[in-house]
Amino acid sequence: MPFETALTQALDLRVPVVAGPLGRGSSAEFLGAMANSGCFGFTAAAHMPEETLRDELAKMSRATNGRFGANLSLTRDRRKWLATALEAGVRVFSVWQGDIEPYVRIIKDAGGLVFWTLGSPDEAARAKGLGVDFIVSQGQEAGGHYVGSAPTMSLLPSIVDAAKGVPVVAAGGIADGRGLVAAMALGACGVWMGTRFVASKESANHRGYKERVVAARATDLVETELFDPVGQECPHRVIRNSTFSKWEEAGRPATGQRPGERDRISSFPNGKPLYRYDAAAAWDAMEGDWEASPLYAGTTIELIREVKPVAEIVREIETTAQAALNKIADLRTVR
Ligand SMILES: Cc1cc2nc3c(=O)[nH]c(=O)nc-3n(C[C@H](O)[C@H](O)[C@H](O)COP(=O)(O)O)c2cc1C
Structure with a gap:
């Protein structure tokens, strides 16, 4: 490199x-x-x-x-x-x-x-x-x-x-x-x-969440402020999931009136409840309804087709970077 x-x-x-x-x-x-x-x-x-x-x-x-x-x-x-x-x-x-x-x-x-x-x-x-x-x-x-x-x-x-x-x-x-x-x-x-x-x-991250990242397309992404921020509002990009769809079907109501707001969808490892609309992303050992939690993902899901080991992802970054540089060098060649 x-x-x-x-x-x-x-x-x-x-x-x-x-x-x-x-x-x-x-x-x-x-x-x-x-x-x-x-x-x-x-x-x-x-x-x-x-x-x-x-x-x-x-x-x-x-x-x-x-x-x-x-x-x-x-x-x-x-x-x-x-x-x-x-x-x-x-x-x-x-x-x-x-x-x-x-x-x-x-x-x-x-x-x-x-x-x-x-x-x-x-x-x-x-x-x-x-x-x-x-x-x-x-x-x-x-x-x-x-x-x-x-x-x-x-x-x-x-x-x-x-x-x-x-x-x-x-x-x-x-x-x-x-x-x-x-x-x-x-x-x-x-x-x-x-x-x-x-x-x-x-x-x-949860296996199901990783599989969604691989399967989803850019059209499955939504920009929203639905999942509760910790102290500050900030837009986030997620893959559309059941929590988002139900909220949308309900006419996008404000906080306090969202469907299932007190649903306990899982628990944190220390036993604290994890509610629908909480900001925590699904983790590997999470039990319960992982799909209801925010499935954060960006537009690069168009480029991600497989869950791979980190070493392989990095190797691919190196080879595709080199290929891109070669292509640019080729462009300079007068044919
Ligand atoms: C699951 C997930 C959790 C993230 N949590 C944080 C965070 O806690 N703090 C932070 O600075 N950025 C966080 N980010 C944003 C990343 O640091 C990074 O800016 C972003 O993913 C880059 O865009 P990309 O997804 O297109 O690669 C998070 C991103 C994802 C996908």
């Missing part, structure tokens, strides 16, 4: 590919597979109960030899989560959805690296002054919650232009090496992928 970039240098990667946090899917096994493939993954630390966070991070650290990062969704106060992660030795963080400034300061004081997921050139222009190390430009095609003000093709170059030299990683709509080459042509130093890795063998 001929790409050596600010991203590969900072994280010591063989391939400029990062897996974004995948809810409960970013398990120790998944992150280990990413690290072993010369890439990097983030865990969704804010999705873990604070009581178990330290043990979970220790497991991830063992599986990756310390080569993973922690994502903090700042929809509420996460300073305790940050302190625990720093104590556990984590030094690479990703933040979004909130006031990042105090978090960046603490992470930088501890000698860490900060990735900031954002969706507009105005935010990108603030990143350098805040001390952010990497911007993650998240296009509107992204699976899960998205903050992008436009799709990647136009958002990414506008963010690169506004970033004042802060390196930019491209997220949203990328699933293979062609997407990687395209993102780099638009000025990115690497890619940050979500939906493709949901449908990986090692991710701890």
